[in-house]
Amino acid sequence: MGKLTIGCFSSLVGSMSLDFAVKLAGAAVEKGHKVDFWVSGNATMLSIKGQRAFKDYSALQKPLQELMGKGLTITACEACAEARGYHKDITMEGFKRHSMDWYLASTFDADRVLHIGGE
Amino acid sequence: MATTKLGFIIQRAGYKCENPKLALTHSIASQSVEVYLNDGDLVTADIAFVGDGVLNCLKNQKAMERYGLTSTESHIKNGLLLDLNILVCKEDLEMLGLSEKDIVMDAEEFGADMTTKVVPFADITKMMEQVNHLLFF
Numbered sequence: 001m002g003k004l005t006i007g008c009f010s011s012l013v014g015s016m017s018l019d020f021a022v023k024l025a026g027a028a029v030e031k032g033h034k035v036d037f038w039v040s041g042n043a044t045m046l047s048i049k050g051q052r053a054f055k056d057y058s059a060l061q062k063p064l065q066e067l068m069g070k071g072l073t074i075t076a077c078e079a080c081a082e083a084r085g086y087h088k089d090i091t092m093e094g095f096k097r098h099s100m101d102w103y104l105a106s107t108f109d110a111d112r113v114l115h116i117g118g119e
Numbered sequence: 120m121a122t123t124k125l126g127f128i129i130q131r132a133g134y135k136c137e138n139p140k141l142a143l144t145h146s147i148a149s150q151s152v153e154v155y156l157n158d159g160d161l162v163t164a165d166i167a168f169v170g171d172g173v174l175n176c177l178k179n180q181k182a183m184e185r186y187g188l189t190s191t192e193s194h195i196k197n198g199l200l201l202d203l204n205i206l207v208c209k210e211d212l213e214m215l216g217l218s219e220k221d222i223v224m225d226a227e228e229f230g231a232d233m234t235t236k237v238v239p240f241a242d243i244t245k246m247m248e249q250v251n252h253l254l255f256f
Contacts, residue, residue, distance in 0.1 A: 105155030
C-alpha cells in the first residue's frame with residue numbers, strides 16, 4: 001500500500017474543495033493506503049469542534065472523525081489556526097496542530113502529494 | 120540519506136488571496152523540516168512564479184506601511200536569504216510589461232547571496248520535471 005499526502009487550503013464553508021479532499025482521503029483510507037492530511041490557511045476551519053450540520057453547508061466533522069478512527073492522520077497549521085482564533089481548546093479531538101514543516105516532512109516519503117484548493 | 124524535491128508554482132497575484140504567501144511560508148519551512156526526518160534526509164523547495172504570480176515579485180511593496188502586514192516582497196527576500204531557488208517566468212513578466220528592474224532580484228540588505236532568476240518558461244518546465252512533487256498555489 002502507498003502513502004498519500006494531501007494538503008488543502010480551502011475553507012470548510014464557501015468551497016467544495018475541502019469536501020472533495022476529505023472524500024478523496026476516505027477513498028484512499030478505505031483502499032488501505034496511509035493518508036496524511038494537512039490543512040492550512042482557511043482550511044484550518046475544519047479543525048474546530050462542535051460543527052453543526054446544516055443541509056445548506058458542508059458538514060465534515062462526522063465523516064472526518066470516522067476516518068480518523070480508521071487511521072487518517074490530520075494536522076492543522078498551528079499559525080494559520082491561531083491567526084483565525086481557532087485555539088487548541090476548540091480543536092476537534094484527534095486533530096493535530098503543527099508548524100508548516102510537518103507538511104513538508106510528510107511529503108518526504110509520500111508516494112503522491114496532492115495539493116488541493118485555495119481561494 | 121535521501122532528498123525529496125518539491126516545486127512550488129505560484130500562479131496567483133498577491134494579497135487578494137492567501138495562496139502566494141502560503142506558498143512562500145511553506146517553502147521557507149523546508150529549512151526546518153529536518154526535525155521530523157532522519158539524519159541526512161532533506162526536503163528542498165524550488166519556487167517558480169508564473170502567470171499573474173509574477174506580480175508577487177514587484178519591488179517596493181508597502182504592505183507593512185499600508186496594512187501592517189509583512190510584504191510578499193519580504194518573504195521572497197527571506198527565501199533568497201535561505202538559498203531557495205526562486206525562478207520568475209520571463210515571458211509572463213514581459214506580457215505584463217515588466218522586467219528585472221521592476222522585481223525583487225536580490226536581498227543584499229538581508230545578507231543573501233542567492234538572487235532571483237528570470238528564466239524562460241522552458242527552464243521552469245525543466246525544474247518541474249526534476250522535482251518529486253509539484254504544489255500549485
